[in-house]
Amino acid sequence: MDHNLPDAYTVRAAIALAVRAPSVHNSQPWAWRFTGRTVELRADPHRQLRNADPDGRDLLVSCGCALHHFTVAAAAMGWAAQVHRLPDPAEPELLARVTLVPHETRDGDIALAAAIPRRRSDRRRFADRPLLVRDEVYLRKSAADQDAALQIVDDAPRLSALTKAAAEAGGLHRADPGYTIELAAWSGRRYSPDGVPAQNAVSARTVGQELRVRDFADAGLVDGEGHDGAVLTVLSTAGDTPLDRLRAGEAASAVLLTATRLNLVSCVYTEPFELTSTRALVRDCVLAGRGEPQLVVRVGYLPEGAAPLPATPRRPLGEVVHPPAHPYGAGLPVPAQLRGR
Ligand SMILES: Cc1cc2nc3c(=O)[nH]c(=O)nc-3n(C[C@H](O)[C@H](O)[C@H](O)COP(=O)(O)O)c2cc1C
Numbered sequence: 056m057d058h059n060l061p062d063a064y065t066v067r068a069a070i071a072l073a074v075r076a077p078s079v080h081n082s083q084p085w086a087w088r089f090t091g092r093t094v095e096l097r098a099d100p101h102r103q104l105r106n107a108d109p110d111g112r113d114l115l116v117s118c119g120c121a122l123h124h125f126t127v128a129a130a131a132m133g134w135a136a137q138v139h140r141l142p143d144p145a146e147p148e149l150l151a152r153v154t155l156v157p158h159e160t161r162d163g164d165i166a167l168a169a170a171i172p173r174r175r176s177d178r179r180r181f182a183d184r185p186l187l188v189r190d191e192v193y194l195r196k197s198a199a200d201q202d203a204a205l206q207i208v209d210d211a212p213r214l215s216a217l218t219k220a221a222a223e224a225g226g227l228h229r230a231d232p233g234y235t236i237e238l239a240a241w242s243g244r245r246y247s248p249d250g251v252p253a254q255n256a257v258s259a260r261t262v263g264q265e266l267r268v269r270d271f272a273d274a275g276l277v278d279g280e281g282h283d284g285a286v287l288t289v290l291s292t293a294g295d296t297p298l299d300r301l302r303a304g305e306a307a308s309a310v311l312l313t314a315t316r317l318n319l320v321s322c323v324y325t326e327p328f329e330l331t332s333t334r335a336l337v338r339d340c341v342l343a344g345r346g347e348p349q350l351v352v353r354v355g356y357l358p359e360g361a362a363p364l365p366a367t368p369r370r371p372l373g374e375v376v377h378p379p380a381h382p383y384g385a386g387l388p389v390p391a392q393l394r395g396r
Pocket of ligand 1: 075076077078079080081113114116117120174175176177178250251268269322323324325326366367
């Protein structure tokens with residue numbers, strides 16, 4: 056056994072945490088392969104949302120979230136990830152090849168990994184309470200460490216531009232039958248391993264002018280009354296190449312896990328960035344032309360007495376990891392009787 060290589064069980068445990076990453080409509084558009092030496096992350100193009108996400112931005116951002124979750128999980132297990140992003144131009148679906156090298160786990164690694172199973176996309180109204188300056192600094196730094204910028208949108212002109220972009224995007228989407236059918240297929244789910252469950256979605260119709268939620272089908276989560284005190288932030292990257300989108304996902308994961316670690320609640324919202332016109336509105340009027348907007352991240356505190364949300368389900372690991380782990384560890388041939396299972 057080579058002690059400089061992780062065994063298949065360790066890798067599988069890290070992937071089990073990685074797939075807890077958020078993804079657009081909980082589509083989980085990823086596939087993982089462990090070769091015994093490296094871990095490969097591929098996009099699954101069959102899970103791209105052709106109507107909500109025609110240019111594949113959300114797909115790449117979702118995979119970036121999973122990639123960052125994987126590195127966080129590996130670090131907590133004593134392995135540092137050396138990530139080679141988009142390593143093969145001939146194979147664009149191969150998003151990352153990761154080599155794991157021995158690493159001395161620190162308290163911070165464990166604290167961040169412990170946030171993975173606790174994080175939820177929380178679409179309810181948040182308490183009317185500002186963020187601590189210290190927490191703002193941590194959130195901004197977590198994005199900057201992944202080559203992205205997190206801007207807090209707290210002045211009236213920029214808030215109104217963001218709300219306008221969201222309302223326009225919602226209107227354009229509602230008028231698009233392809234989008235509406237796709238959304239109905241991916242939401243209002245019960246007992247499904249993918250899609251957005253009814254119990255995790257609030258109805259956009261009760262939200263009015265507030266920038267908060269996508270209008271998921273059959274929303275069944277009861278929301279509090281009154282004003283939404285969420286702090287709105289926009290996560291942006293310098294450009295909009297596939298690499299920028301992947302990095303945006305890694306940054307979003309870093310921000311969300313940092314928020315959870317700080318006992319904040321959060322949810323991302325990308326509807327305005329799925330359409331060219333509303334993305335341009337946010338780029339020009341919220342970011343003043345500096346950077347490419349990739350996600351809105353709502354952060355804040357739960358109102359007093361609000362219960363935490365149930366976790367959203369995930370697909371079984373066997374569907375997304377190849378080959379399946381076997382009891383003889385990494386790098387050894389799989390016995391004939393286990394092949395093809
Ligand atoms: C790229 C991306 C786009 C998303 N867009 C939205 C959105 O517009 N509105 C929303 O309520 N949730 C959005 N989400 C959150 C997903 O719906 C959520 O991650 C998924 O349902 C799994 O639930 P969980 O985050 O609680 O594990 C998005 C997530 C990602 C990664």
